[in-house]
Amino acid sequence: MSDPENERTRQSIVRAVDGIPVPPGPGRLTAAAPRRTAFPIFATIGVGAALLVALAVALGAARNNAVTTSSTPAVAGSVAPSAVVPPSSIAPSASASPSAAGSVLDERFGFLIWGNTVSIRSETDASPMTSFTAGGRSWTNLSRFVSPDGRSVAYWDPAGPGAVLKVRPVVGGSARAVLTARTGMSGNAFAWSSDGTGLVVAVDNDCQEICASQGGTPIEELWTVDLASGATERVASGKFWIPVTWDRARGLIAAGVTGPGGYLGGYDLVDLTKQPHTVRSTELRPAVIGRLAASSDARNVLLSYRVPSTSNMNALAWWPLAEPDARHEVQFDGDGAAWRPGTTEIWWVGGLTPAGCRTAPCGGTQLVSFDVVSAARRSLQGSFGANLLAFRVDGSAAITDLDTHDGVIVADVRTGRTERVPTVAQVTAAVRLR
Amino acid sequence: MMVAVTDVHPRARTSAEWEELYLSLRPNLTRALVAASGAYEGVEDAIQEAFAKGIGGRLERIDNLEGWLFTVALNSLRRSRRRARLFTAFSGDPPASSRELDMALERNDTLRAMRELPERERTLLIGKYYVGLTQEELARVTGLPRGTVSAAISRATALLREREEGRR
Numbered sequence: 001m002s003d004p005e006n007e008r009t010r011q012s013i014v015r016a017v018d019g020i021p022v023p024p025g026p027g028r029l030t031a032a033a034p035r036r037t038a039f040p041i042f043a044t045i046g047v048g049a050a051l052l053v054a055l056a057v058a059l060g061a062a063r064n065n066a067v068t069t070s071s072t073p074a075v076a077g078s079v080a081p082s083a084v085v086p087p088s089s090i091a092p093s094a095s096a097s098p099s100a101a102g103s104v105l106d107e108r109f110g111f112l113i114w115g116n117t118v119s120i121r122s123e124t125d126a127s128p129m130t131s132f133t134a135g136g137r138s139w140t141n142l143s144r145f146v147s148p149d150g151r152s153v154a155y156w157d158p159a160g161p162g163a164v165l166k167v168r169p170v171v172g173g174s175a176r177a178v179l180t181a182r183t184g185m186s187g188n189a190f191a192w193s194s195d196g197t198g199l200v201v202a203v204d205n206d207c208q209e210i211c212a213s214q215g216g217t218p219i220e221e222l223w224t225v226d227l228a229s230g231a232t233e234r235v236a237s238g239k240f241w242i243p244v245t246w247d248r249a250r251g252l253i254a255a256g257v258t259g260p261g262g263y264l265g266g267y268d269l270v271d272l273t274k275q276p277h278t279v280r281s282t283e284l285r286p287a288v289i290g291r292l293a294a295s296s297d298a299r300n301v302l303l304s305y306r307v308p309s310t311s312n313m314n315a316l317a318w319w320p321l322a323e324p325d326a327r328h329e330v331q332f333d334g335d336g337a338a339w340r341p342g343t344t345e346i347w348w349v350g351g352l353t354p355a356g357c358r359t360a361p362c363g364g365t366q367l368v369s370f371d372v373v374s375a376a377r378r379s380l381q382g383s384f385g386a387n388l389l390a391f392r393v394d395g396s397a398a399i400t401d402l403d404t405h406d407g408v409i410v411a412d413v414r415t416g417r418t419e420r421v422p423t424v425a426q427v428t429a430a431v432r433l434r
Numbered sequence: 435m436m437v438a439v440t441d442v443h444p445r446a447r448t449s450a451e452w453e454e455l456y457l458s459l460r461p462n463l464t465r466a467l468v469a470a471s472g473a474y475e476g477v478e479d480a481i482q483e484a485f486a487k488g489i490g491g492r493l494e495r496i497d498n499l500e501g502w503l504f505t506v507a508l509n510s511l512r513r514s515r516r517r518a519r520l521f522t523a524f525s526g527d528p529p530a531s532s533r534e535l536d537m538a539l540e541r542n543d544t545l546r547a548m549r550e551l552p553e554r555e556r557t558l559l560i561g562k563y564y565v566g567l568t569q570e571e572l573a574r575v576t577g578l579p580r581g582t583v584s585a586a587i588s589r590a591t592a593l594l595r596e597r598e599e600g601r602r
Contacts, residue, residue: 013548016469016542020469024459214576
């Protein structure tokens, strides 16, 4: 077609489409649009310190000092919420100089920041210690990038057809390719095994939504990688999986199942102890918009979710990894939740303010935890980012994301003291530097 | 018409900026999706979902934000209409018609002709001429191999001309 003909076609289409009436809309991004919950939930092995249950302590040097706790006997099924009982004596929270009582930040730990490139920095120093380029695709942001010990990071480079998955130390060393997808196959979400010795990886031919609507054959595969030997194995095919974790001791892979539109429609367990490997599927009905995350010991899984076209309240459920039918719902006022490494605790940022906290810049006034074994509920009062991004690798601090995505608030889980860390791009994960 | 905007500010957007983007892009996105899909049904929800995914993604690396939103919204729309068709197939209720769209179509030969084209051809024409998608983006949204996109556009355009001329 000649250029003048092209231009004639373009003009007639533009004129025609510009003439289509636009009905009045809601006038803003509505509650039907879920808030950003873009934090990678990953299985980590932390050296968990014993969690002290404490009453609120008012210290002159403390920034945040309100802690409440209560417990009810653990019961199967829906767990009744425990009352949050304010402590009888809490001094007003006073602004405090962090240096007076020691900084919340720890130079042994750091952040993985994903901007135009990926960089690693310490909690205490903004200078990048490592910097590299990584690729991503639609579901890559659900990947568990950082190893359970916080010392290695996996990433696609590139992510497109013929994708290559690389692993490199967080600081020092160099990257090595651990999985190369064959021609036409692109890299998608992946997760570390709970013991950090392997990876479970989803690849596909990038035809999920197109094939569903236009026809064609989607190819979707789940692979494992043993990092020590370099051995790779295709363990399942035929679904669009979002890997959650790999329990190598029990030979189980847990993965969410998604489909066109991105809803989470199922939860699968791949049993590697059986030959051929079997896949046990549990349907999530209705399909939800949500995220799955495994505890660091791969014993339990949480699902933080929203049911589309219903109220804008988020919800939280958990189940033993191998028993999805034993699902428990948890009363939840947050927007995304995470396991604290080395524990059976689920945490989230609650007390979102302004109330509802949909698209306005907002924050949280509580850091809430729920122990799935004891049903103990605990909350730290203070000023936090609205999203719980991750925990410090050893579980000693929670990292919450500022709604403006230009920094994080690090909160000591024992004392509730916080410190804000400005960053040039969004923090994606927590790492261990030494 | 939609003009491709390269993100010159590679930092993450604030919520207020997303709201502004939504208000400024919604009219043309609505028109493009209605033109490509042939109906108003589900379009606003699809736009909202696309923005939700955008808020949740790392769009600072996307060159053509409007094109990305159009593609994601169109896929969301297809999915929701498939479900609606399944539901109405069981319930026996016919889908509601849009009088406003029908009236707009009756006033415009090109829109009437486009409505008669297969969905893929409509998507190609709207994607290329209105949204400004690249060859690669067109390949992805239609499922065509990248090397065949130009020929497919030519055929779609020829088909459109046939339909338009058939009405004169």
